[in-house]
Amino acid sequence: MSTLSSRGKAVAGAAGAVALALFLAACSSSPSSSSPSGSTGAAGAALPAASAPAAGEDSSTNFVLGTFLPLTGQLASLGPAAVAGAGEALSEINAAGGVNGKPARVISVDSGDATALQTIAEPNIKKLISSKVSAILGAESSGVTLDVLPTVDAAGIVMFSPANTSDALTGASKWYFRDPVPNSVEGNVLGAQIVADGHTKIAILTASEAYTTNLRDAIQKVLESNGASVTYGGTGKNQEFSQTETNFAPIVSAALATKPDAIVIDAEAQTTQILPALASAGFAFKNAYFIDGNLSSYDKTVGNLAGAQGTAQGINPTSDFQTLLNNWYKANENGATIDKGFVYAPESYDATIILALAADEAGSNNPADFVKYILPITGAQDAFTKNGVTPTVTPATGLTDVKTYADGLAAIKAGKQVHYIGVTGIGPLNSGHDPSSGYVTLYKFDSTNTPQPVTSVNSAK
Amino acid sequence: MRNLSTSLLRRGIVAAAVGIALVLGFATASFAAGGVTAGASCQPDPTTACIQGTLRDDNGNAVAGVKVTATDPSGASASVTTDATGVFKFAGTAAGDYRIAIDPATLPSGVTIASPTTTAKNVQLGALKPVIIALAGHGTGSQSNDIGPSTTGQLVWQAFTQGLLLGLLLALASIGLSLVYGTTGISNFAHGEQVTLGGFMAYIFSLQLGWNFVLASLMAVVVGAASGYVQDLAIWAPLRRKGIGISQLMLVSIGLSFALQYLYQFFFGALPLPVTADIQQIGGPLYLTPSGYWSMGVSIVVLVLVGLALTRTRIGRATRAVADNPALAAASGIDNNRIIRLVWTVSMGLAALSGALYALVNNGINWSTGLSILLLMFAAVTLGGIGTAFGALVGSLIIGIVVQMTGIILPGDLKYATALLVLIVILIFRPQGILGRSQRVG
Incomplete structure (x- = not known):
């Protein structure tokens, strides 16, 4: 009886897995149209x-x-x-x-x-x-x-x-x-800022995902090359947490046990649960650093973020x-x-x-x-002729510089090739289709938990 | 833009004040040598490198008023004193190695420096070069900022108490799962969503409507229990009446689980929602926040009450009778359907309470929180002995503690896997679970 019932359970389990797959497939035909807070309507x-x-x-x-x-x-x-x-x-x-x-x-x-x-x-x-x-x-x-x-x-x-x-x-x-610009460029700017702020032992709370682990590697490289060390969450230490993790008190206490003097919160939406856990443990947010994936304004329910800093790719747009x-x-x-x-x-x-x-x-x-x-329009003139060769990063010649779509369209109608100089201020895309240079902006949280731009640094990869 | 131009202007004035040689260096591009100036508002650009450091004592507090001198590759130098935040910053116009010297005479008493000069290697134009200056000791008035566990013992203890807390909350939720299985035979995959529901209800009543959290979580329990009642009335009782098989019922619950998850995501969004606006400090022997202690206390009281109700009351005994042998229970005059309706109602109420408390101690709940702990609940129920209420409690505590304690040494991605590994190992040696009775064959 007991073997029978356990086999029955296994069959039911397999049936469950199949049903799960079927259900996933069924779900997939309908585009999801849920509206997160702040954006109503698809x-x-x-x-x-x-x-x-x-x-x-x-x-x-x-x-x-x-x-x-x-x-x-x-x-x-x-x-x-x-x-x-x-x-x-x-x-x-x-x-x-x-x-x-x-x-x-x-x-x-x-x-x-x-x-x-x-x-x-x-x-x-x-x-x-x-x-x-x-x-x-x-x-x-x-x-x-x-x-x-x-x-x-x-x-x-x-x-x-x-x-x-x-x-x-x-x-x-x-x-x-x-x-x-890729993470390596953001990592350079953020890592340098952390060390310049006088921090030498840094814990990085890293979500286990392509973007966050890649950024962590970039930050860690810069920290270590400047003489600082990563005490928690470093490459190969296996201290990343799952993207579905909801229970952060143990993670925070393990990170704080390494006695870091600064913490990088290298996560996305989970940040809203990490921040109160840090605050509960007595962490002062002036020693916290955010990344582009979580740099947004926060409710006071997460704690007082005044003085925390963070970086994001791109220039802060004009008002x-x-x-x-x-x-x-x-x-x-x-x-x-x-x-x-x-x-x-x-x-x-x-x-x-x-x-x-x-x-x-x-x-x-x-x-x-x-x-x-596409590459020539970003200013990479060589991309046309020298396939596979890194296009020049100096301002292209022979292309007509335009700043709006209307001007660009007029120039194209007049038979010209255009170089669009946009809001982002990036350099031409290179052979890897990355911008050859671009802005990273450093932000600091004000007393209303809103990140305010401090400086924008134009850096090359 | 205005910021940039005023900072350029300021830098220009400082540069002029420092010396004409520097201006000459700007003007004649053929000289490789640049210059270095105090640059409190330095912004890296293609012709400027910023060199910055922050002096901190061994408590991590800023050390102000210390004289710092920077010498660039050409031998030009500039001095600044650290500001109130301990920061010194220079603007350089040449790439290369810079020498940074601290004047030990200007350090506050109690603070010492082992090597007053440091080299900022390979400073590049267009970037910020950070410099680390190691100081020892601290002056009077510098408070220690030491937080977090200081010894491995403390870390392990904290993981244990976190495990205890997680275990108790899991027990609140999984007792319902176990009772439903025991009385109806359904492995309810939508049970996690009932936990999520409790968290969201606590969010609505506590944060949206501004109720006291205790009242809000009571309302969450009421809503959860009502959802259990309605669920049985509308879905499970009709399916039961039609004699649908156990595995089909399980599939229905999987479907319900998905439907509820996406419904939650539709109405509540994807971000975790907090259930309280307070930030509490951890403390006490268990290193928990006050709400952590309260959650533990409430869980224990409720679990004891449920246990007593099951063993000491008529309805409790009837419930166990239905779980043991439904046919015999019906024959002895028990209204099985009434008992099952009651079990659904109470179970979902308990799940909602668990969800409200889970959201409280974990600073929020999102649409998938219930799903993320569903497997832990199944593991706890199976481990303790499926269908037995006390087994669920024991299993939950084991799972909670194992998960949190292995989290110290194992990769975070794997910590839930260990719980399931423990489950497999225990089941191999004790197939009926820890408290489950071995079934007689035949």
């Missing part, structure tokens, strides 16, 4: 300036941008800024006459995060591919991009990320581009640009405001315009035609 429903394609409209007729940004998951707090960046860019593109003479269209799907690859990211990327989009804007999470890139690569569609920072994505595919994005967001997202900061909004805006200008220059909305125009 982005796709709300881009009147660049509406969804009508029947029969795809990359063979119109420039169709597929936005693949995080509306749910660990990075959802960064989603609204990128949505607004792309939305504002599309509004400007269509106000200037569209792409190749026809209005640009948009299909918005959720990229989710690296914990929901099978349920959100993968089915949604397939949806974009089957809709024959011209280009995909996303993902924000490096882990998501690494997962879906082979699919995108096989389909031959341009994928341009406004937020991927993992070094593993350098030169990942001929279809893949990005405009933030004019912020107003522009906020107005777009209010008008198109049911009056909601961008309340979690503007990290990756400029990157998203610039990426959208670069893609549209490439399509204009190629005279085609088909990614196979315009992919080779």
